[in-house]
Amino acid sequence: MATISSNSSAVDxxxxxxxxxxxxxxAALATNLANAQFAARTDRLTAKSETLDRQISxxxxxxxxxxxxxxxxxxxxxxxxxxxxxxxxNAAVAQANLTGAAVQRGSYSLEVTALxxxxxxxxPAYASSAETVGSGTLTLRFGTVAGGSFTxxxxxxxxxxxxxxxxxxxxxxxxxxxxxxxVTAYVANTAEGAKLVLKGAEGAANGFVxxxxxxxxxxxxxxxxxxxxGQPGRLLEQAGNAAFKLDGLEMASASNTVKNALPGVSxxxxxxxxxxxxxxxxxxxxxxxxxxxxxxxxxxxxLASEVRNQTNPLTGDLARDSGARxxxxxxxTLAGSTVMxxxxxxxxxxxxxxxxxxxxxxxxxxxxxxxxxTLTADPQAAAAMFTNGVHGIFATINKLSLSVSSxxxxxxxxxxxxxxxxxxxxxIGKDQAKLAEQQEALRARLVQRFAVxxxxxxxxxxxxxxxxxxxxxxxxxxS
Numbered sequence: 001m002a003t004i005s006s007n008s009s010a011v012d013x014x015x016x017x018x019x020x021x022x023x024x025x026x027a028a029l030a031t032n033l034a035n036a037q038f039a040a041r042t043d044r045l046t047a048k049s050e051t052l053d054r055q056i057s058x059x060x061x062x063x064x065x066x067x068x069x070x071x072x073x074x075x076x077x078x079x080x081x082x083x084x085x086x087x088x089x090n091a092a093v094a095q096a097n098l099t100g101a102a103v104q105r106g107s108y109s110l111e112v113t114a115l116x117x118x119x120x121x122x123x124p125a126y127a128s129s130a131e132t133v134g135s136g137t138l139t140l141r142f143g144t145v146a147g148g149s150f151t152x153x154x155x156x157x158x159x160x161x162x163x164x165x166x167x168x169x170x171x172x173x174x175x176x177x178x179x180x181x182x183v184t185a186y187v188a189n190t191a192e193g194a195k196l197v198l199k200g201a202e203g204a205a206n207g208f209v210x211x212x213x214x215x216x217x218x219x220x221x222x223x224x225x226x227x228x229x230g231q232p233g234r235l236l237e238q239a240g241n242a243a244f245k246l247d248g249l250e251m252a253s254a255s256n257t258v259k260n261a262l263p264g265v266s267x268x269x270x271x272x273x274x275x276x277x278x279x280x281x282x283x284x285x286x287x288x289x290x291x292x293x294x295x296x297x298x299x300x301x302x303l304a305s306e307v308r309n310q311t312n313p314l315t316g317d318l319a320r321d322s323g324a325r326x327x328x329x330x331x332x333t334l335a336g337s338t339v340m341x342x343x344x345x346x347x348x349x350x351x352x353x354x355x356x357x358x359x360x361x362x363x364x365x366x367x368x369x370x371x372x373x374t375l376t377a378d379p380q381a382a383a384a385m386f387t388n389g390v391h392g393i394f395a396t397i398n399k400l401s402l403s404v405s406s407x408x409x410x411x412x413x414x415x416x417x418x419x420x421x422x423x424x425x426x427x428i429g430k431d432q433a434k435l436a437e438q439q440e441a442l443r444a445r446l447v448q449r450f451a452v453x454x455x456x457x458x459x460x461x462x463x464x465x466x467x468x469x470x471x472x473x474x475x476x477x478x479s
Contacts, residue, residue: 063415098264112242
């Protein structure tokens with residue numbers, strides 16, 4: 001590069017002097033000749049670079065359109081309004097949610113007679129939370145508290161908590177919480193004084209007793225110990241299971257969150273309705289599905305139109321692009337493709353069953369009559385096509401998006417196309433730089449050659465002028 005810079009300076013000096021002898025603009029002549037020599041190759045590279053810019057933009061745009069389409073569809077599916085959702089008639093009693101497993105839809109009666117509860121235990125009253133409680137260890141044993149008896153759950157390991165010398169009631173609460181046993185503690189300032197309150201997890205088997213082993217030199221910790229036979233009045237709430245009936249069948253749960261209370265449905269119990277059963281049934285998603293299919297068809301047409309324009313054999317920038325051709329082929333077979341291979345006999349399994357139809361010009365239309373017929377015959381099966389599972393409409397579009405966006409050479413998609421076009425453009429940039437160097441080198445050589453010629457012409461003109469003056473002088477003497 002230093003040589004080129006040095007040569008350029010020398011050439012510039014020559015350019016300044018050129019034309020002094022001949023009167024001809026030799027510098028412009030050298031530049032024009034060099035430009036003409038490389039014009040065709042320069043134009044070809046410029047045109048190819050501009051084409052690659054358009055191809056990169058078009059491939060990236062189609063990739064983005066399809067990715068956005070799949071993401072929007074996934075978001076709509078996750079909203080839940082396109083699938084049949086469980087609902088409880090009395091919302092104060094329970095909330096119902098799908099678990100993702102196969103759902104047994106229908107109508108059920110629900111009666112909640114008891115909610116699951118955790119044990120709540122209070123200590124004797126202290127003057128304040130800052131009063132010391134003695135030191136030693138507290139041991140929690142878990143099991144079932146019934147009346148004045150306790151049956152330990154041997155599968156649930158006991159937990160021992162160390163209480164340091166000088167510990168206050170508040171320190172004891174912190175030590176219990178820090179042990180993370182499933183029992184939490186806090187200090188309540190009651191009318192009787194400060195009390196340590198312990199709360200256990202829901203479920204009858206999560207009841208507990210509290211044992212104390214106090215240090216002989218720092219007594220007092222035994223005041224916190226508790227068994228149901230000793231001080232039953234300190235038991236504020238007894239641990240218990242939830243009890244409910246589905247279609248009159250009695251059921252129980254250690255938690256108010258009941259997983260798979262029905263196949264594919266979980267319940268969160270929030271209240272009781274003993275003697276007044278409510279209903280649990282499923283919403284009809286037909287209206288939402290019809291609206292979604294209209295939006296789906298419109299989005300497909302926008303995508304298909306762009307694909308058709310970009311793959312036009314005469315004007316399309318992606319006419320020979322493998323990703324664009326693959327997408328166009330996939331769109332042409334989309335309506336008839338099976339998206340629910342596990343559908344029951346007679347149930348909808350293709351987008352065509354939901355009314356999607358491919359027109360001769362490559363656009364899509366929605367057959368409202370066929371859509372209505374499917375929704376009327378089997379709305380639940382239609383709703384099942386809008387899920388986040390491995391099958392269905394979203395899975396199909398998402399798979400298509402991932403496939404045509406691939407950057408793999410073995411499965412070339414738009415990702416691979418953008419990389420390939422970008423690599424080609426980078427090479428063209430190198431070729432343009434090399435061509436510019438060659439053009440400048442030619443211009444420099446021409447300038448040097450023209451400098452010699454200009455000097456020779458200048459010398460000839462000087463000689464000619466001298467001779468002309470001599471002739472004129474001779475003629476003047478002879479006249």
